[in-house]
Amino acid sequence: MTNKDKLHVESSIKDENKIIERRQQIVDAGVKLFKEKGFHRATTRELAKAAGFSIGTLYEYIRTKEDVLFLVCDNIFNEVTKCLSQFPADTGTLTALEEAIRQYYLLIDKMPEEFTIMYQETKSLPKEAMHYILDKEFEMVAIFERMLKGCVEAGSLNLDDNAIYLAANQIVIQGQSWAFRKWALQKRYTIEQYIKLQTTMLLQGILKFG
Template sequence: MQKKNVPSMVKDQQLIQRRREQMIKGAVHLFKQKGFHRTTTREIAKQSGFSIGTLYEYIGSKEDVLYLVCDSVYDEVRRRLEADMDMQQSGISRLRAMISSFFHIMNEMQDEVLVMYQEAKSLPKEALPYVLEKEEEMTAIFEGAIHECRKKGELKLSGNEMRLLAHNIMVCGQMWTFRRWSLHNEFSLEDYTAMQLRQLLAGVQTADVEKVE
């Protein structure tokens, strides 16, 4: 799926990136408070620190801003997750570390993640498939790690079960954001992560791995 081309009157790519980063930060703040539809481009410009005229030098519409928010969030989550992956680890140890890292990233980026999932329905029809594909790519990172565990004999899962576990990991990370109004009052992030790891891997680890733990 091809990335959407967001129009810009400016040719300097570094300046475009810098201005759009300001725009994304301002938009997340406003979308969280007011929602996408109740936020105006003039408010986004003001929150971003420049005029409405300057805003339209870097985008074509308010929907472009929402697209940039979603695209940026996925890229940042993936960048952080890949940066945290310890290539010296392997198998179940690596999978556990990835899940823990993902939960911590969701905690650190909870405003951005919440806005993205709440407002993605307002994306232009041609842009939504691209964003959904990025969600699939994120899930595939975990599916690959799970597949490695099965090859090493550490997990006993069928092909469909591996894919389902990858989706469950994604949902559990996102739940820390979506249910934070309740979860944050009951669990620390460390407790939540430990409990989810037990539940996600219960019954799918081989006996040898369970003995080691």
């Protein structure tokens, strides 16, 4: 990994489109393998086989097993950013906030293994990469902070900065709880039911606080 404008994984391949395509295959294989065996027990040779590559081809796109874990984590944040970019912070409406929460939770429902692996295995990354991922986590919380502040500025909510920060963290945490506990929660709730209940409880608490 190198650190220029952002941390990235080195590759000997020059074709950027090919890198994106092959690395997505590696990420998909890594998620399945890490879920089955755990990050530490999985080997790069097993990873290459799961991705359908020779070990030599694999090393053209990544250098270490930690690179794959980093790519899994970074892919999550790219998807979250893409998902939430359609909700400007200055809309200031509770309806927009509710829909942003809904879309974020639906994304988690599509990527439960990725989110679980990220939180279980981030500690296995080199320090520089681990801090990069943790910074990305703060950025994710900050997206909801900005939305909540927009609601406050529009008069839809009445919260101070401390309450806004806690509420933003709560939104992120409750969404990720679906990934960690989906095996149990889905026995009682659909994802839409879970979203409705969590959002209702969150907003009722915020409105009562305000």
